[in-house]
Amino acid sequence: MKIFINPGHAPNGQPDPGACNPYTGLQESEVAFCVGEKTVDYLNAVGIDTECLQSDSLAEICSKANSSEADLFISIHCNSAGTAAANGTETWACAGSAAGRQLAQCINDQIVDALDTTDRGVKIATPGINGLYVLSNTDMPAVLVELAFISNAEDVVLLTEQQDEFARAIARGVTDYFN
Template sequence: MNVLINPGHALYGNPDPGAVNYEVDVTESELAYAIGTKTADYLEKAGCETRVMQSHNLAGEAPEYPEVIGTANAWGADLFVSIHCNAGGGRGAETFCYDRYSSAVPCAKFIQNQLSASFPDDPGFRNRGVKYSPGLCVLRLTEMPAVLVETAFIDNPEDVRLLIEKTDVFAAAIARGVTDYWQMKVRS
């Protein structure tokens, strides 16, 4: 399986760092990149081919940014996984698909199941569920099943601690969700 991993926002945070937590001095783009590269490592070990391509994707693609959607389509990726951090108040993980009829819904559920089970000693880390967002270009313009994972809240003190200290746990959960999805596809 070919998996394109797309850490959200711009590489090195320039010009778009995504959400920023100034108290702990960390940006969404760097957290997403750290989780994305580790997710790719896990998937490679599981026998997948991966490409990691960060892009300024929520505002739409532009010539000066990586054409991540075009790359995924031209490569013939089997799955597109965009990785972000949430902001705006709250805790926990949620995973987006284009709509409820999207072929990516089972994958989103597998990833969401893994993420929500990742911190059993921290009941405050909520399972916010699978959600739908047809407006996101990475979900709308990709030709393969595509999900966008909001791993945790960068602006919440507990969640940002997890994002910094448990990068590996987020990556393992996303990778396991992807391989669960792929096994389901192979069997069906």
């Protein structure tokens, strides 16, 4: 069993930090990196192999994932919106992938349970309409999890202080999926 973990955006935020909280300065790339590293630790602790890559190149991410022989692909992001009130957790899967949808549901449920975030549910990305590159271009069941909103005053506290809980929840979602 092997899981490919992709913390979203560029290492150290260079050149792309993803979304940022305008008040605390917290960067999405940093949250994704820390949660990704911790998720690797929790998966390894239960005997699941991992490969982890944060890269500014989506093509590199997909080609490394596709040659990794990983069983599942998980990309980790934070959401952001112009309206500060938007909050909660959502997880994306690619249209047509029942396995991806199932994995997304397992991870989303675990995060909402553990962090008590608003459940925005599983979302479906349809290539050509609202497709997501890493979901459309990976060969295995793949999900993109938006942990919470970095632009929301309450969610950003969770993203700052509860990274370990997010990671634990993702790992539990993976084991739920296999069970």
